[in-house]
Amino acid sequence: MSALVVDDADDSAVASRWAVETHGLTKRFGDNVAVGGVELLVPRGCAFGYLGPNGAGKTTLIRVLLGLTHADAGTMSLLGYAVPKHRDVALARVGAIVDEPRFHGHLTGRQNLQILAAAREPAARERIGPALERVGMAHRADDRVAKYSMGMRQRLGVAACLLGDPQLLILDEPMNGLDPAGMHEMRDMILSLVAEGRTVVLSSHLLDEVERTCDAVAIVDQGRIIRQGPILELLAGASLDLQVECSQPDQARALIERTNIGAQVEVGPTGLDLTLPAGTAREVIAEINRVLVESGIRVYRLQPIQASLESWFLQVTSRLGDTQ
Ligand SMILES: Nc1ncnc2c1ncn2[C@@H]1O[C@H](COP(=O)(O)OP(=O)(O)O)[C@@H](O)[C@H]1O
Ligand SMILES: [Mg+2]
Incomplete structure (x- = not known):
């Protein structure tokens, strides 16, 4: 799929459906x-x-997108603007935190935002108060940043991004250094920014956080994207685990292995653990039940286990390992 990439920086012509391409x-x-x-x-x-x-290569990709370092090859666009050609127009609509947000520790949160707003359009000054409210930092805005926790710095970083009323936020490891409560707040903040129609790209090495926070994902290893797409679609491509609690597990295993279902079967403490191939239909579960029951095996429980992004990630990377 290729999108329209605007070559002249005419605002009304920006029709790309991609925030980043x-x-x-x-x-x-x-x-x-x-x-x-x-x-x-x-x-x-x-x-x-x-x-x-x-x-x-997550931080490096973000640095390349923002023009903090140059690419050796390839093309890119942000919000439909080809960069580096239209970088200034594009970046006016982008807010970013790369590595850790950096602030002057001896100044207050509000003073730091005032300095940043002074470098932007006049409306940015007006956004300082609302941005501080937005990230839940209004009550600490007049304390020195040196006294802030990591979570408060991250939130101030998001407030700094909001000064430009960005359509796209790029956050490099926004959960880093946060305690569970801080992660929870960050996640809620990201979701609320998306609910307002903004796009948030975040980098992370935390599978769990990405699964909980993001709609879509690119999985990257050694600089290369292994897979990308909506999380639900990617999970649909994962194999399905099925727990079967039953009598005579050894006999049950032999019966299932004789079918053409293509299941990997292991005998566990309470029955069988099955791994069914990706795309296995629900009917197959009923079929397994029928085969077992008709052979006189008592079935107490059949439970499909939804693949988490983590197990899917491990499947993808181990498959890669096989081919190397
Ligand atoms: N300025 C640099 N000079 C040389 N190597 C670098 C530089 N920045 C990053 N790298 C290398 O590029 C790779 C990707 O690094 P990075 O983008 O920081 O990864 P991530 O953010 O995913 O942890 C690493 O092997 C790192 O050592
Ligand atoms: Mg990094």
Whole structure:
């Protein structure tokens, strides 16, 4: 799918459905490919997770998108504006936190925002109060940043992003260094930004947080995207685990292995653990039940287990490992 990428910076012409679109984006450090031929498509109006282990190239990709470092190859656009050609127009609509948000510790939160607003359009000054309210920092706005916790700094970072009323927020590991309560607040904040129609791209190495926060995800390893798409669609491509609590598990196993269901069967303490191939229909579960019951095995419980993003991620990466 290719989208319209605006080549003249006419606002009304921006029709791209992608908030971020890259093709063949590549960044090397010597022989080290930090970003390798990345084809990233981030739909507008969603929370999108760029998920991968430390060193996968997440921060580097974000730095390339923002023009903080140059790409060696490839093209990219933000909100339909080709960059670097229209970087200034694009970045006026983008808010970003790269690595950790950096502030002057001896100044208050509000004073830090005043400095940042002074570098933007006049309306940015008016947004300071509402932005502080928005991130739940109004009551601490006049304390020095040096006294802030990591979670408060992250929230002030989001407030700084909001000064530009951005359509796109790019947050590099926004959950880093936060305690569980801080993560919860950050997640709610991201979801509320998306509910307002903004797009939030976040990078993370925390599978769990991405699964809870994001609608869509790109999984990245060693600079390359392994898979991307809506989380629900990706999970639909995962194998299905089925727990079967029954009598005579060894006999049950033999019966199932004789069918053409293609299940991997293990005998567990209370029965069988089955792994069914991706795309297995619900009817197959009923069929397993029939086969067992008709052979005189007593079935107490049949329970499909929804694959989590984590088990799916492990499946994808282990498959990769097989082919290398
Ligand atoms: N400025 C740099 N100079 C040389 N190598 C770098 C630089 N920045 C990042 N790298 C390398 O690029 C790879 C990706 O790093 P990074 O983008 O920071 O990953 P992530 O953010 O996913 O942890 C790593 O191997 C890292 O060592
Ligand atoms: Mg990083």
